[in-house]
Amino acid sequence: xxxxxxxxxxxxxxxxxxxxxxxxxxxxxxxxxxxxxxxxxxxxxxxxxxxxxxxxxxxxxxxxxxxxxxxxxxxxxxxxxxxxxxxxxxxxxxxxxxxxxxxxxxxxxxxxxxxxxxxxxxxxxxxxxxxxxxxxxxxxxxxxxxxxxxxxxxxxxxxxxxxxxxxxxxxxxxxxxxxxxxxxxxxxxxxxxxxxxxxxxxxxxxxxxxxxxxxxxxxxxxxxxxxxxxxxxxxxxxxxxxxxxxxxxxxxxxxxxxxxxxxxxxxxxxxxxxxxxxxxxxxxxxxxxxxxxxxxxxxxxxxxxxxxxxxxxxxxxxxxxxxxxxxxxxxxxxxxxxxxxxxxxxxxxxxxxxxxxxxxxxxxxxxxxxxxxxxxxxxxxxxxxxxxxxxxxxxxxxxxxxxxxxxxxxxxxxxxxxxxxxxxxxxxxxxxxxxxxxxxxxxxxxxxxxxxxxxxxxxxxxxxxxxxxxxxxxxxxxxxxxxxxxxxxxxxxxxxxxxxxxxxxxxxxxxxxxxxxxxxxxxxxxxxxxxxxxxxxxxxxxxxxxxxxxxxxxxxxxxxxxxxxxxxxxxxxxxxxxxxxxxxxxxxxxxxxxxxxxxxxxxxxxxxxxxxxxxxxxxxxxxxxxxxxxxxxxxxxxx
Amino acid sequence: xxxxxxxxxxxxxxxxxxxxxxxxxxxxxxxxxxxxxxxxxxxxxxxxxxxxxxxxxxxxxxxxxxxxxxxxxxxxxxxxxxxxxxxxxxxxxxxxxxxxxxxxxxxxxxxxxxxxxxxxxxxxxxxxxxxxxxxxxxxxxxxxxxxxxxxxxxxxxxxxxxxxxxxxxxxxxxxxxxxxxxxxxxxxxxxxxxxxxxxxxxxxxxxxxxxxxxxxxxxxxxxxxxxxxxxxxxxxxxxxxxxxxxxxxxxxxxxxxxxxxxxxxxxxxxxxxxxxxxxxxxxxxxxxxxxxxxxxxxxxxxxxxxxxxxxxxx
Numbered sequence: 001x002x003x004x005x006x007x008x009x010x011x012x013x014x015x016x017x018x019x020x021x022x023x024x025x026x027x028x029x030x031x032x033x034x035x036x037x038x039x040x041x042x043x044x045x046x047x048x049x050x051x052x053x054x055x056x057x058x059x060x061x062x063x064x065x066x067x068x069x070x071x072x073x074x075x076x077x078x079x080x081x082x083x084x085x086x087x088x089x090x091x092x093x094x095x096x097x098x099x100x101x102x103x104x105x106x107x108x109x110x111x112x113x114x115x116x117x118x119x120x121x122x123x124x125x126x127x128x129x130x131x132x133x134x135x136x137x138x139x140x141x142x143x144x145x146x147x148x149x150x151x152x153x154x155x156x157x158x159x160x161x162x163x164x165x166x167x168x169x170x171x172x173x174x175x176x177x178x179x180x181x182x183x184x185x186x187x188x189x190x191x192x193x194x195x196x197x198x199x200x201x202x203x204x205x206x207x208x209x210x211x212x213x214x215x216x217x218x219x220x221x222x223x224x225x226x227x228x229x230x231x232x233x234x235x236x237x238x239x240x241x242x243x244x245x246x247x248x249x250x251x252x253x254x255x256x257x258x259x260x261x262x263x264x265x266x267x268x269x270x271x272x273x274x275x276x277x278x279x280x281x282x283x284x285x286x287x288x289x290x291x292x293x294x295x296x297x298x299x300x301x302x303x304x305x306x307x308x309x310x311x312x313x314x315x316x317x318x319x320x321x322x323x324x325x326x327x328x329x330x331x332x333x334x335x336x337x338x339x340x341x342x343x344x345x346x347x348x349x350x351x352x353x354x355x356x357x358x359x360x361x362x363x364x365x366x367x368x369x370x371x372x373x374x375x376x377x378x379x380x381x382x383x384x385x386x387x388x389x390x391x392x393x394x395x396x397x398x399x400x401x402x403x404x405x406x407x408x409x410x411x412x413x414x415x416x417x418x419x420x421x422x423x424x425x426x427x428x429x430x431x432x433x434x435x436x437x438x439x440x441x442x443x444x445x446x447x448x449x450x451x452x453x454x455x456x457x458x459x460x461x462x463x464x465x466x467x468x469x470x471x472x473x474x475x476x477x478x479x480x481x482x483x484x485x486x487x488x489x490x491x492x493x494x495x496x497x498x499x500x501x502x503x504x505x506x507x508x509x510x511x512x513x514x515x516x517x518x519x520x521x522x523x524x525x526x527x528x529x530x531x532x533x534x535x536x537x538x539x540x541x542x543x544x545x546x547x548x549x550x551x552x553x554x555x556x557x558x559x560x561x562x563x564x565x566x567x568x569x570x571x572x573x574x575x576x577x578x579x580x581x582x583x584x585x586x587x588x589x590x591x592x593x594x595x596x597x598x599x600x601x602x603x604x605x606x607x608x609x610x611x612x613x614x615x616x617x618x619x620x621x622x623x624x625x626x627x628x629x630x631x632x633x634x635x636x637x638x639x
Numbered sequence: 640x641x642x643x644x645x646x647x648x649x650x651x652x653x654x655x656x657x658x659x660x661x662x663x664x665x666x667x668x669x670x671x672x673x674x675x676x677x678x679x680x681x682x683x684x685x686x687x688x689x690x691x692x693x694x695x696x697x698x699x700x701x702x703x704x705x706x707x708x709x710x711x712x713x714x715x716x717x718x719x720x721x722x723x724x725x726x727x728x729x730x731x732x733x734x735x736x737x738x739x740x741x742x743x744x745x746x747x748x749x750x751x752x753x754x755x756x757x758x759x760x761x762x763x764x765x766x767x768x769x770x771x772x773x774x775x776x777x778x779x780x781x782x783x784x785x786x787x788x789x790x791x792x793x794x795x796x797x798x799x800x801x802x803x804x805x806x807x808x809x810x811x812x813x814x815x816x817x818x819x820x821x822x823x824x825x826x827x828x829x830x831x832x833x834x835x836x837x838x839x840x841x842x843x844x845x846x847x848x849x850x851x852x853x854x855x856x857x858x859x860x861x862x863x864x865x866x867x868x869x870x871x872x873x874x875x876x877x878x879x880x881x882x883x884x885x886x887x888x889x890x891x892x893x894x895x896x897x898x899x900x901x902x903x904x905x906x907x908x909x910x911x912x913x914x915x916x917x918x919x920x921x922x923x924x925x926x927x928x929x930x931x932x933x934x935x936x937x938x939x940x941x942x943x944x945x946x947x948x949x950x951x952x953x
Contacts (some may be wrong), residue, residue, distance in 0.1 A: 031949040074902075105757075193952075200949070243947045253944060257935050259927025262720050264712075282914055284935075286942045291934060292925040293914035295719050300745040304712035307705065311716025314703065315724070317922035319716065337706055397933075425947065429937050435928035462923060463701045463717060464724050466680045471696060473704035482651060482696055483704075 003233040006059040007187050009073035010088055011179045012081030014111065016048035018176030019077070021423070023054045025180050027190055029197030030058045031424050034238035038064035038533075040421040040612060042638070045269070045360045050111050051080045058187070063423060065388050065533025069616040069637055072230040073186055074146075075179040079104040079133050080111055083120050084639050086136060091145035096182050097137065099150035106131040116639070133223045149226060153178060156222060160215045174215050179214035185223055188231035191216065196567050213273060243425045247395055248274040248420035250389040250425075251348055254396025255320060256281065256294065257430045260313035260346070262319040263576035264297040264305040270419040271322040271350045279539060294522075302327035306347065307336040313338075313345045314472065316462030318400050320346035325354045325367050332374045335409055339379025341472045342451070342458075342497065342558055344403035344410075344438070348396070351415040351529075353610040362610030363416030365529050366584040369591065371411050378494075380501035382406065383559040385413040389423050389534030391556065397433050402508075404438035406500050407457055415583070444468040447477040453492050456499040469493040505560035513557035514565050520549025524573040524624050526566075526601065527581040528555045528589050531613060536583055538618040546625060555589060567597040579625050580604045583613060604632045611638035641676050644669040647697070649699040655690055660760060660837025660848075663811035665697050671821035672700065675725075682725045685714040687734035687764045691758035694729040697922055706738030713747050714753050719922040722793050725825060728755040733763050733771040736792050740772070746830050747801025752907040754805075754824040754831040757794055760839040761846055768842030781844045782812040794834040795885035795897060799878060804832035804900040806881060808893065812838070812848050816894070823896060829905045841928075849857070849893065858884065858895030894922075 002084045013019050020041070027037045029552045035499060036059045038391045043052035055071070057064040074089060075096040076082045082097050083106055106117055121131050127143045129135040138145040138331070153175060161171035180322040184194045195213055202208040220227070245253070252274045255263070265275040275296055284291040295312075299305045305321040312319035323331065328349050338345050351367045353359025372383055382402050386392040395412055403410040440458035441448060452458040471481030476493060478484040484493075525535045535552040542548040543616055553569050570578055570593070578588040585608045590601040605615050605621045620635035653660045672682055672731040682700035686692045687709035693700025701724075703714045710728045718726045728735075735743050746753060761774040768782025771793045779786040798806045805827040809817040817835065823937050824831035836855075838848045858864050868877045881898035911917045920926075927934055941948055 028949055034951045082926055092682075196952075238951050240952070241941075242949050243944065244949055245947050249947060253940075253947075256943065257933045257940065259925070259933065260718065261922035261925050261927070265718065281943055283916075284943060286939045288939070291939060291943075292915045292920055292927070293916050294722055294923075295910060295914070295917070295922050297715070297719060299712065299715075300741050303709060304715070304742055304745065307709045307712040308716030308719070311703070311713040311718075312720035312922060313716075315717045315923040317720040318927065319720065319922070333706055334709065349792055424949075427937065427941055430933045430940050431936050433933055435931055437928070462721075463683050463703075464680060464721055464923075466678075469679050469699060469701050471704065473696070473701040473702075474706055475704065481702070483693070558697035 003231050004072070005061060005233055006064070007230050008056060008057045008068055008071045009183050010053055010055045010071045010085060010188070011075045011077070011183070012051065012053035012085055012616050013176065014049050014079030014080065015043055015046055015052045017077055019054055020053055022176045022180045023056060023447065025197035026056065026183060026203050027422060028195050028200045029184070030195045031194060031242045031244050035060060036063040036233035037244070037424045038421065040067055040417065041363050042611065051084050053081065053085070058232055060235045064537070065423070065615045066537055067612050067638070069614045072184055075182055077175055077179060080109050082133055082136050083112065084116070085107065086120065086123055086140060086144070087639065089140040089144045093144070093146040094149050094186055094226060095140055095146045096149040096151060096179070097133070098153040100152050100154050102132070102134040102137070104133040109303045149223065151178070151182070151209050151222060156215070156218050159218050163218070164211055165213055174211065174292070177212050178214045178219050181219035182223055184216065185220050186226050186229050188228045213253065237574045239426050241427060243427050244422060245389060245425060246273065246420060247392050247414055248390055249277055250392040251322070251396045251412070251414065252277040253394040256284070257433065258318060258397040258400040259435060260294070260318040260320050260400060261292060262295050262309065262317040264299050264308040264321050265323065266299050266305050266327055268324045268327045269353055270416040271324050271327070271348065273419070274322045274348065275632065302330040303334065306331035306345070310334060310343050310345050313343050314463050320348060322348040322350070324350050324352050325370070328355065328371065328374070335381070336375035336377055336379060337474045338409040339375065339381060340474060340476070340497070342407040344400070344407055346399045346403055346412060348412045348414070348504050350419045351413065359610040361416070363530070363612060364608065364610060365415050366525060366588065366608070367533070368413065368558065368588040371413055372592070379497055380406070380408045380557060382408055382410045382415060382504060384410065384557055385528045385555070386418065387529055387554055387556065388418065389425055392418060393428060394433070397524065401434060401436040402504065403417055405436050406504050407438060407460065408500060415529050450478045450481050450488070450491065451477060451496070453479055456496050456503060477588070490558040496588045501560055508557070508560065510562035510565035513555070513560070513562035514552055515554045515556065516569060518551035520551055522548050522577070523550040523622065524569065524578045525550060525552040525579055525581050525622070526555065526589065526593070527552065531581050531583065534615050534618050537615045538622065541615060541619045542622060542631050545619070546623060550622070558592060561592065563595045563596045566593060567599065570597070570599050574600060575599050576603070577626070578603065579622060581613070583607050602631055605635060606632060607635035609636050609638070614638060642673045644673040646777050647679060647699045649697055651696050653697050654693070656841045658840040659690070660703065660811035660839065661690060661694070661758060661816065663814050664756065664758060665694060666837055667814045667817040667821055668698060668817045671825065674818070675822055675825060677725055685710045685717065685726060685728050687730040687739065689731040689734055689763065691729055691731040691734070706736050706739070709742065709943055710734065711739060711742040711755065715746065715751060717748070718751055718753055720921060722752070722918065725823065726753045728753060730755070730757065731771070732757055732759045732761065732773045732794070736772040736794055736797065737881065743797065744801040747803040749800060749906045750802060750804055750829045750903055752828050752830070754821070754827070755833070756821070757832065757834045758837055759794060760837045760843055761832050762839050762842045764839050764842055778845055780842055782842045793885060796882060798832045799881055799885060799898060801828070803832045804829035804903050805896070806898040807832070807896045808834045808836065809933070810836045810851055810894050816857070817849055820896065827899065829903065836892070853895050854890065854892040856891055858893050866896050866898050867944070868902055871902045873904070876901065
């Protein structure tokens with residue numbers, strides 16, 4: 001078999017049946033061989049029973065950062081996973097399924113929603129197939145050109161149960177291992193290498209490792225004919241070690257490096273894992289002893305989360321909260337309080353599908369305008385939007401530096417597609433990062449004024465500093481912090497605050513607030529957040545496959561907006577050759593571009609199904625929009 | 640060492656109505672802080688919105704005048720970040736028991752060392768006299784167009800049910816008694832609450848200073864009254880007795896300490912159990928950088944996040 005630069009597989013099953021474990025085991029095993037891995041996860045707002053799936057890319061050279069619409073292997077743990085992934089089966093896809101379920105009917109699967117059933121039924125009926133699992137398998141073989149791989153899970157699990165001396169019903173808990181074993185076998189990940197994945201996942205539980213390896217052996221024997229059918233090339237370059245992390249992990253790591261020592265939060269998807277991770281390492285235990293401690297407080301609501309973080313920031317801690325849209329909306333009044341009191345607090349905002357509860361476990365980029373304009377009145381804020389895990393890590397550090405330097409709240413925006421995807425990354429070198437605590441006063445004299453009008457950024461004292469006292473108030477206030485409604489004071493204090501944004505705009509180079517990838521002159525994509533991965537890869541595919549040579553302008557800071565730089569790039573291309581790519585309906589970045597620089601980007605590729613943008617659908621959309629066939633192309637790939 | 644109450648006078652002109660019950664509270668608070676021997680920089684007064692919200696501006700100490708209902712979570716963040724500070728919340732009945740009631744409950748559950756003063760005058764003064772959550776059903780204070788439709792919440796019962804380990808009531812016009820109660824509340828390690836009955840001379844013509852004077856009696860003068868839980872097995876009995884006192888209202892109104900539990904651990908102690916360095920180096924006092932670079936270098940990073948690292952095989 002010819003070795004591939006990249007292999008892609010999808011594992012599907014009901015929530016609570018160990019898919020995440022399967023993905024972890026495989027990701028770790030490939031990472032240990034030096035491969036770069038990307039995996040994304042789609043799941044319902046449900047604990048057990050509904051369909052979820054994980055798409056994984058294993059690359060021998062570069063780090064993938066977005067889903068692709070074709071898979072080398074699809075492994076279905078249940079009947080639902082066969083019906084749900086008919087579209088994902090392509091030519092030569094190895095499609096593993098449980099042969100014991102061939103008579104299952106679509107209508108007998110309550111976990112699939114009626115709307116989805118209708119779509120699946122129409123897909124099958126459109127080509128003349130019925131709605132049993134057996135018919136679906138014929139469809140993917142005969143219509144899609146995939147290669148079905150039937151396996152009797154009962155047979156395999158019975159043999160496994162017997163060999164390990166366990167009961168059959170207990171053996172069923174290992175069904176996810178069948179998927180792991182099949183994928184390892186097909187992609188050429190040998191038993192020793194697979195073992196590392198299990199050892200990692202089940203550290204100090206050798207019995208479970210051995211159980212899994214025994215089952216993997218039985219599966220390998222049954223599927224012998226598929227061994228090495230889609231082998232992946234050895235990695236071109238091997239780093240000494242890799243980190244395997246989610247977007248939530250990346251932000252948490254950045255916060256710890258930044259010196260954040262207080263985080264308050266209220267549980268919400270997809271932000272909660274970040275706070276869990278912080279609580280796990282709260283002790284900052286190293287070989288040189290405890291480096292400090294992080295206080296992680298679960299509060300009674302998001303209003304308490306943000307106000308507690310503000311309180312901690314006033315006391316002198318680097319403090320933050322992490323939330324999603326619904327929680328952010330509750331924080332909005334306090335955001336204004338932090339604005340008028342010039343408090344360096346960081347809000348990490350993981351966007352999900354809105355409005356209201358919306359699609360709580362799905363993704364979207366529809367809170368850009370919300371976050372940018374949230375809270376009544378006018379005050380400066382800084383807003384950073386990360387496009388991948390590396391950016392998420394670095395931006396988490398940057399957020400605190402900017403917050404303290406400019407004494408403003410900073411909103412760090414991410415989305416579910418980054419938060420919940422797991423990638424490999426080379427360990428960072430924190431020494432190369434800066435910690436800027438801004439203007440501080442440790443020994444204030446008796447004339448010290450917290451809100452001195454001498455400079456827009458007036459040096460701070462922490463609460464409790466001897467030699468002075470300070471008042472904070474949500475009312476307009478004078479230089480010492482007393483309430484003041486005097487009109488001259490109002491004018492000057494207002495200007496003091498607002499000027500800080502001008503200073504930030506002067507100090508932060510525009511080239512760091514937006515980045516141009518590629519230099520092709522045919523078209524320019526513009527986007528933000530998780531669009532980055534799909535856009536950069538789409539450039540390469542468009543060049544290789546269609547000879548279209550473009551570039552991608554990635555906007556990373558929404559406030560202060562890199563107006564001159566974005567304007568210059570857009571004008572180089574001419575606005576007619578610029579395409580806005582976003583995971584929302586209204587093209588929120590395009591609106592911000594229009595607001596800041598007056599160019600209206602009308603060509604757009606948009607998606608609001610709650611699913612991530614696939615490289616392939618973007619590749620398909622770009623020439624259509626560019627050629628004027630359509631002004632707006634709407635994407636909807638992915639179930 | 641005790642200082643003079645004037646040390647805690649910020650010098651700002653107090654713009655409450657002449658005769659307002661808040662004057663007694665500010666006077667008692669200044670005296671209590673002075674007698675406790677605290678210095679202004681060691682104290683943070685955190686308030687919400689309304690007439691009582693202005694309290695920090697009149698006290699010469701660190702003052703944080705926050706949002707409506709949110710004084711407690713602000714104070715929670717301040718105290719957890721720097722547990723060496725003496726943190727006192729000063730809020731109205733509407734602020735703490737209406738819009739901020741969830742936070743009020745949460746502080747009791749946490750037993751964090753914060754003292755809460757409820758300025759309880761049964762009305763929303765600054766918006767011109769609407770009923771607050773402590774005004775009884777059917778009462779018509781003078782600004783109300785009709786008698787109150789809603790039943791009141793009992794602040795003491797709510798505090799006891801929420802887990803506050805110090806629960807007291809005082810009367811704003813008896814400054815000396817209130818001062819003593821504030822001192823006890825501040826000294827108590829854990830979440831403390833004082834329901835301070837105060838007249839609103841402008842909008843509450845029912846519960847006037849005279850009304851209270853005729854009814855108030857002092858628990859500490861009652862023979863045999865002992866609200867202190869010294870052993871865990873006394874908790875149910877003392878709590879039950881406190882609740883009976885908390886429900887007494889009408890002909891006689893008790894003031895004084897209703898409940899004081901010395902057996903429950905504070906949140907600070909619980910955090911310290913998990914994070915041993917917490918007291919010595921709380922969040923606000925940790926060194927996080929060395930010459931402008933993170934204290935966590937590559938080596939520490941790899942140790943801290945070991946479970947995320949994968950060694951690549953040759």
